[in-house]
Amino acid sequence: MTSIKNKIDKLRKNILKYEYFYHTLDQSIVSDAEYDYLLQQLYDLESQNKELITLDSPTQKVGANLSNKFKKIKHFSPMLSLENTFDINGYLTFEKRIKKLINIDRAMSLCCELKIDGIAISIIYEEGILVRAATRGDGFTGENVTANAQMIESIPLQLKGIDIPKRLEVRGEVFMLKSDFIKLNQKYKINQNKIFSNPRNAAAGSLRHINPKTTAKRKLRFSCYGCYFFTEHNEELMTHYKRLMKCLSWGLPINKEIVLCSSYIEVIEFYKKFEKKRKSLDFDIDGIVIKVNSIELQNKLGFNTKSPRWAIAFKFFSAERITILNDVKFQVGRTGSITPVACFDPVYISGVMISKASLHNKNEIERLNLHINDSVIICRSGDVIPKLLSVVQTTRCNNAKKIIFPKFCPVCNTKLLENTEEKIIRCHAGLTCDAQKKKSLYHFFSKKSLYVIGLGPKIIDELIQKRLVKNPIDFFYLQNVDLTKLQNVGNKKSINIINSINECKKTTFKRFIYALGIPGVGETISEKIANYFTTLDELMNADILKLNYIEGVGTVVSNNIFNYFSIISNRDMVNELIIKVGIFWKDQDQYELDMKKTYFFHKKIVLTGVFNSFSRMKLKKILINLGAKILNNISQKTDYLIYGKNFGSKFFKAKNLNIKMISEEELESLILIK
Incomplete structure (x- = not known):
């Protein structure tokens, strides 16, 4: 029990500290996700140990301590916060509960509004004149910000229209x-002033500034979300929605995105609409915010200690x-860089279940x-x-273990070396390290390199495991008998892969450079190198000086290129690929020119059916070499559907979308078009 009490006390202390910074000093020192997490932990512990609940616990309070900058004002009625839910079940529980409390089983009218992230205030009008304004404060007593509120352009100093009550409280x-x-932060940056962290903090700091003239300059806005009459008022105004419309007629701004819903489906549609649109x-x-629309039902439902029973905030899932954090695994990249990867309990964010995240390097x-x-907080x-x-x-436990970065490669046990300039720790074993070997070979035969159809990571892994390949050269000497030894590789697939390997010998200079996998040499740099040098030799x-002349190639990449070709084994491999294997390319400009003359250049193509003259993989390779992009599914963006015998549903979908269709007979002549 003592340890639970200590944990509760620690949570309360931290939460109260964060609330003080947020509400009183207008500073966010933790994320919303962390605050919600700590508060939920406290709720759970207190609900399991009710004898430990105290009146000053954050779970029992509405707001926060008040600043000494402003006079204190008591609210005429408590300015409570709202109950929160983060999922559909929570909302449905709320609806079920209120129906039970008022003993109805029919549909209710619910008013749905946007929950604007700002600072809540109460404004009192007497005879239509603004006489005072106060912040929420602790829910019972707020800060007198009348002079500042009067400086906000969208808050009317005098109401207009008819039927204005003698005394009216407006909340918003x-x-x-x-x-x-x-714009405000840009101005502050220029003047070297401290900038605001987010619009909510900027609004809070501006409303509660000691100088109302500063408030006037900050372009604050106001949106009314409710009003309260001090005497009996017109019976026509006995719904929340009608009261808001009446406030609008009196000159008070309300957010236009307000809808009346009669079913949970409509509420959820409204929620999802603005989750996407936010x-x-x-x-x-x-x-x-979802509110019971009937004022009569609101009065019946009443309040609990922290919030009205007739309203709930259906909050968006946090990003x-x-x-x-359960573990950190160390992965070896294609170039030998060691990347720590965080492994944690799975979390659902933005529609995706996540259980891993890169930690980039030791410094992180x-x-x-x-x-x-x-x-840990994941986004x-x-x-x-x-x-x-x-x-x-604040929640670090006694069994927390320090993460030790390895001194030796986790795959080949080679001693790791740290490059302080790049902030990278590397294994320099090269292709003798299985991890680097695998990833280098994946890269060499990938789509943007020397693409071989059907040669994926699983086949490459098995070829390495069976000691059939150890470098790119070995792939060009593979026989049908080698490939058919592999799992799920039959005679037909084996022949297709071997044919595709032979076809990939015809490439471009930039693709070949990219395929070598030199650190820092991506597609763009490969193209610039290919345009700068006329030959591979x-x-x-x-030298480094000449490499530095290439646009976009900095000192680090220049050194990487120079070092790569300084290694004898790399030079030997490149020479063998050209001289013995027979990899070749046309002049780059001529290649691009030839490509542009083809019928399929930059066209999006879908295939369906069985072809007599080509295997599916062979046809894909031909079309890719002609500059086409092969898609799996038909859409309005598809340029052509190429069909053979026994075509499927894609044919009819393409027909309905008026997509041009090409038969196998037509295709054979089009492939020859230049």
């Missing part, structure tokens, strides 16, 4: 547009998740102060690449 969100936030909006939203592990068994950078953002240091004998 003060926020800053993303575009205005960017990044294109000029203001930050972190979810939607970040917290999970446990040290920067993060990362240990095995740490709680998808650009919604694509998994990334380990940071460690939740000229490239192989170039």
Whole structure:
């Protein structure tokens, strides 16, 4: 029990600290994901140990401590926060619960709004005149920001229209547009002032600035999300939606994206619509708010200690998740670089289950102060690449283990050497290291190198395992009997692979350079090298000074190229590939010119059916060599469907989409078109 109490106390202390920085100092010192994770841990521990719940626990409080900069104002009614859910089940539980509380089983009218990420305020109007404005504060007492609120252009100083109540409380969100936030930070950068971390912090800091004139310059916005009457009002205004529309008629701004829903399907559609659309909006939203529309039902449902029972915030999945780091594995790359890879409990982010993320290098592990068994924050950078953002240091446990970077290659046991300039630790065993050998051979015969149809990683791995190949040259001497020894390689497939290996001898200079896999020499650099040197001999004998003259080739890459051709075994391999194997290429410009004359240059093609004159792999190779791109499925972007006998559904789909179709007979003549 003592250890649980200590854990609860530690969580409370950290959460209260983060809340103070966020609400009082307008600074985010942890991510939303980390804060939510810690708060959920505290909720779980307190629910399992209810005797340890205290009134000052963050789970029992609404807001945060107040700043001393402003006078304190008591709210006429508590300004509570909202219950949160992050998934559909949580929302459905909320709906089921409120129906049970008011004893109805029919559909209810629900009002759905965007949850703008700003700072909540309460504004009081008397006889239509703005008389005071206050922040939420701790939910019961707020800060008097009347003078600052009066400087916000979208907050009317006087209401207009008819039926304005003698006293009216309006609640809403003060926020800053993303575009205005960017301009503000640009201005601050020029003047060498401290910039804001995000629009929410900028809005909070601007609203609570000691000088109202500064608030006026910051282009804050206001969006009303509710109003409260102090006396009985018109019975026509007994729904939340009608009250918002009335506020609009009085000159108070409301967000236009408000819908009435009568089923959970409509609510979820609204949620999904803005989950997709949120990044294109000029203001930050972190979810939607769902409210019972009937004021009568709202009154029946009432409140609990922290939130109204008739509303819930359905928050968007964070682009970040917290999970446990179980292990770090060290992978050997094609060029010998050692990359640490984080292995963690799987997390679901942006529709994808993730369990691994690259840690790039030793420096990154040290920067993060990362240990095995740490709680870590994971995101998808650009919604694509998994990334380990940071460690939740406050939850580090006693069994956390320091990560030790290996001194020897995990594959071939060669001593590793560190390149301090590149911040990379490498194994320099080259092709004698199985990991480098495999990845170098994958690369040599890949689509952008000397492409061999049907020769994938599994076949290459098995060829290496059976000691049939150890370098690219060996592939050109493979026999049918060698390939048919492999799993799932029959006589027909073997013949197709051997034919494709022979066909790949005809290539381009830039493809051959790229295939060599020199560190730092990608597609673009390969093309620049091919355009700069007229012959392979000229490239192989170039000094560093000459290599530096090539546009886009810096000192590091120049050294890599020079070092590659300084190794006798590399020169011997390249010479044998040209002289004995017979790899050749036309002049690059002539090759490109010939390609452009072909009928299929830069065309997107789908194949269907069985062909008499070609195997499927052979036909793909021919078309790729003519500059075509082969697709698996028909779409409106497809240029041609090439069909043989016994064609399938792709034929009819292409016909419906009016895509040009080419028979095998027509194809044979088109292949010859130049």
